Amino acid sequence: MTSEIAKAPEDTTTRRSMITARDLTKTFGQGESAVTALDNVEIEIRENEFFTLLGPSGCGKTTLLRLIAGFELPTSGTIELDGEDITALPPHVRPVNTVFQNYALFPHMTVSENIGFGLKMLGKPSGEIDSRVREMLSLVQLEAMANRRTDQLSGGQQQRVALARALAPAPKVLLLDEPLAALDLKLRKNMQIELKSLQAETGITFIFVTHDQEEALTMSDRIAVMRDGQILQIGTPKEIYDKPTHRFVADFIGDINILEAEVEGTEGDQTRVRLKDGTTMLARSTGADTQGHCAVALRPESIRVAQGGEAPALTGQLENLVYMGSAHNLHLRLGSGEELVVRHGGSTDGIDLSPGAQVGVVIAPGGARVLA
Amino acid sequence: MSDTSLTLAEQESRRRRRQTRRFLLAPALLIILTISIMPLGITALYSFLTPGTYGGVIWEFTPDAYVQFLFERDIFDGTLQFNDSYLTIYMRSIGLAFGATIGALLIGFPTAYFIATKPREQRNFWLFLITLPFWTNLLIRTYAMLLILRDEGLINLSLMGVGVIDRPLSILYTDTAVFIGLIYTYLPFMVLPLYASLEKLDFRLVEAGYDLYANRFRVLRHIIAPIAKPGIIAGCILVFIPGLGAYITPALLGGGKKLMIGNMIAIQFGSSRNWPFGSAAALILMALVVIALLIYARSVSKGARAHG
Numbered sequence: 001m002t003s004e005i006a007k008a009p010e011d012t013t014t015r016r017s018m019i020t021a022r023d024l025t026k027t028f029g030q031g032e033s034a035v036t037a038l039d040n041v042e043i044e045i046r047e048n049e050f051f052t053l054l055g056p057s058g059c060g061k062t063t064l065l066r067l068i069a070g071f072e073l074p075t076s077g078t079i080e081l082d083g084e085d086i087t088a089l090p091p092h093v094r095p096v097n098t099v100f101q102n103y104a105l106f107p108h109m110t111v112s113e114n115i116g117f118g119l120k121m122l123g124k125p126s127g128e129i130d131s132r133v134r135e136m137l138s139l140v141q142l143e144a145m146a147n148r149r150t151d152q153l154s155g156g157q158q159q160r161v162a163l164a165r166a167l168a169p170a171p172k173v174l175l176l177d178e179p180l181a182a183l184d185l186k187l188r189k190n191m192q193i194e195l196k197s198l199q200a201e202t203g204i205t206f207i208f209v210t211h212d213q214e215e216a217l218t219m220s221d222r223i224a225v226m227r228d229g230q231i232l233q234i235g236t237p238k239e240i241y242d243k244p245t246h247r248f249v250a251d252f253i254g255d256i257n258i259l260e261a262e263v264e265g266t267e268g269d270q271t272r273v274r275l276k277d278g279t280t281m282l283a284r285s286t287g288a289d290t291q292g293h294c295a296v297a298l299r300p301e302s303i304r305v306a307q308g309g310e311a312p313a314l315t316g317q318l319e320n321l322v323y324m325g326s327a328h329n330l331h332l333r334l335g336s337g338e339e340l341v342v343r344h345g346g347s348t349d350g351i352d353l354s355p356g357a358q359v360g361v362v363i364a365p366g367g368a369r370v371l372a
Numbered sequence: 373m374s375d376t377s378l379t380l381a382e383q384e385s386r387r388r389r390r391q392t393r394r395f396l397l398a399p400a401l402l403i404i405l406t407i408s409i410m411p412l413g414i415t416a417l418y419s420f421l422t423p424g425t426y427g428g429v430i431w432e433f434t435p436d437a438y439v440q441f442l443f444e445r446d447i448f449d450g451t452l453q454f455n456d457s458y459l460t461i462y463m464r465s466i467g468l469a470f471g472a473t474i475g476a477l478l479i480g481f482p483t484a485y486f487i488a489t490k491p492r493e494q495r496n497f498w499l500f501l502i503t504l505p506f507w508t509n510l511l512i513r514t515y516a517m518l519l520i521l522r523d524e525g526l527i528n529l530s531l532m533g534v535g536v537i538d539r540p541l542s543i544l545y546t547d548t549a550v551f552i553g554l555i556y557t558y559l560p561f562m563v564l565p566l567y568a569s570l571e572k573l574d575f576r577l578v579e580a581g582y583d584l585y586a587n588r589f590r591v592l593r594h595i596i597a598p599i600a601k602p603g604i605i606a607g608c609i610l611v612f613i614p615g616l617g618a619y620i621t622p623a624l625l626g627g628g629k630k631l632m633i634g635n636m637i638a639i640q641f642g643s644s645r646n647w648p649f650g651s652a653a654a655l656i657l658m659a660l661v662v663i664a665l666l667i668y669a670r671s672v673s674k675g676a677r678a679h680g
Contacts, residue, residue, distance in 0.1 A: 071583075091579070091582040092584075092587050098583045104580040121584055121585040
């Protein structure tokens with residue numbers, strides 16, 4: 001397997017490290033049927049950061065979370081929490097709390113008892129527990145539900161109880177395992193904003209696991225994109241979106257056109273590539289392999305239709321025109337047979353958009369990127 | 373279509389369904405009546421009659437059987453004197469049954485937990501092992517226990533072989549033997565309901581407990597045990613009640629010296645030829661069990677109300 005662990009880009013705020021994982025490997029099963037869930041993962045998550053582990057199911061993001069929580073022990077490697085090695089510590093002594101995907105609320109306890117459970121286990125005096133529980137209830141706006149049983153709550157309310165329960169002991173790190181997956185779209189959007197502000201309010205490091213790239217882009221300070229047990233790229237949402245270093249990352253985050261190409265040569269920080277239909281163009285180098293075969297990544301919104309005698313960078317036959325409200329999506333078939341989606345934001349006056357028309361497009365400066 | 377006609381038709385169909393239901397319930401009700409309520413009625417009736425000289429009853433009503441339970445009639449002057457010998461048997465039976473219930477719980481809970489945490493396809497095998505003893509008659513199994521517990525039995529021979537003891541422990545024909553026998557006999561009745569409730573336990577709740585700073589013992593006490601409570605109670609009832617009335621185990625392993633209620637009642641119907649007293653003793657046993665269950669039911673409903 002290739003080990004393409006991208007270095008974390010420099011963050012302007014150099015906060016101290018909260019979670020540091022080194023060489024983390026987790027293998028399930030033995031011998032022939034062994035499955036590597038995590039493969040030499042290196043990661044540094046900082047204090048007061050909203051950090052997202054993003055990837056398709058089976059990429060190892062939940063395994064990484066469970067290793068940090070202590071539910072699983074790594075096959076090899078170490079985990080440090082705030083400078084202390086916690087690799088071998090059992091979960092109940094780690095100052096880390098989890099919001100579970102299905103919430104895992106205790107069915108035999110009231111909302112208040114659920115929220116106070118962690119503090120009770122820490123041996124806090126009951127007066128302190130009561131006031132902290134009240135504080136948490138008001139934080140998640142569930143004061144009226146304090147004495148309800150958890151099965152009398154809606155999904156969104158259960159979600160809030162799970163959050164309050166995990167936040168009540170004031171952990172150093174809060175782990176969230178796809179906590180919004182079970183909510184409907186509208187509630188999910190609201191909770192995304194609430195979670196983000198909750199993180200800012202409490203100052204606790206959040207590690208959020210999701211397979212929803214939009215969710216990751218909306219909420220995170222930084223994102224680690226994972227696949228097959230490896231971290232492909234770590235960066236801010238903007239870096240991940242604008243400067244993907246890996247074809248999988250580019251494809252996974254947002255809409256993108258990926259065209260096969262050959263490297264012709266480098267010109268400064270640009271690479272000249274020849275597409276399959278023979279056209280050549282300049283694309284921004286990404287430090288990845290720039291020899292021989294490569295791919296060119298183009299975001300639909302960084303391409304527009306050539307107008308008024310502009311020399312087109314690419315030309316294709318219009319197959320489909322989709323009206324998106326604020327823009328048109330043009331689906332072009334290039335000479336190579338590849339499809340190119342163009343998001344044309346401006347007016348379409350004076351452009352021939354009849355089916356089958358030849359449409360020339362230009363690419364915004366820096367809009368094309370070379371990927372290995 | 374008017375509303376009234378609809379309602380009338382509905383009423384008619386409901387009436388018919390009720391009739392059908394009664395008709396279908398009849399066989400079940402008949403069985404309950406003949407094999408459960410009628411014997412109970414006969415027992416109750418007999419307990420108020422006078423014993424016949426060669427067994428059976430004479431149709432003369434008297435509460436003597438109940439008086440005899442606590443008092444002894446002086447042969448010479450006919451005065452009543454308090455006699456605690458039957459009460460002692462009851463107390464010892466309750467103590468033994470209670471101890472066996474606790475013992476079965478302590479052994480059964482880890483067993484049930486072990487099975488419930490096995491992969492689904494392996495669980496049936498383990499459950500099969502739990503129910504395997506039922507394939508053999510209880511009498512034979514109890515004789516097997518007798519062989520294990522006796523002075524030259526498996527336990528004593530192996531303990532002496534290892535050198536822990538140099539003289540055999542006399543376990544057989546003591547309360548300890550009865551206690552061990554009761555646990556052995558009724559353990560499956562503890563494991564099965566416990567398994568049924570532990571199997572439904574969401575083990576993510578256990579993880580949530582660990583995550584919230586509970587160690588193993590506290591996860592067991594605050595999360596697993598409360599959620600498995602229905603199974604624990606069902607298992608305890610299923611062990612305690614038959615344990616209280618056990619007959620074969622104390623008869624064989626207690627050697628006839630250490631009587632339990634069941635043996636005492638059997639003697640009344642057998643060698644003592646005092647059917648009314650046997651009936652009264654059986655009913656007193658049942659009353660104790662019912663009272664215990666009522667107290668339990670009340671405490672549960674109170675708890676539920678406090679929660680709701």
